[in-house]
Amino acid sequence: MSDDGDGGRKNLRMPEDDEVFATVTDMLGANRVKVRCADGQERTARIPGKMQKRIWIREDDVVLVEPWDWQDEKADITWRYEKSEADQLRREGHIQ
DSSP states (O other): OOOOOSSSOOOOOOTTTTTEEEEEEEETTEEEEEEEEETSSSEEOOOTTTTTTTTTOTTEEEEEEESSSOOEEEEEEEEOOOOHHHOOOOOOSSSS
8 A cells, every 4th residue: 555645545435327425314213314415405315225224324423415306305325434434535625
């Protein structure tokens, strides 16, 4: 592993076509969370089955969500960032 002097920067997964950054604001239960998206909207996001019991999502976690085409106030969570990865995203200016 090479160190190029920027504090151990990792290549992180970035949003694809329909995805946006979001922060979990509230746990609703039944595999649903309330998120505040980078586009300024508040959405109800669903934790998909492949993430349940494998990736634990808590309040204030930074996640990637994919808003639904037919219902813009809802979304699916596609990725969760570790705390160090979220700090790196903030340093680089991708999220606030």
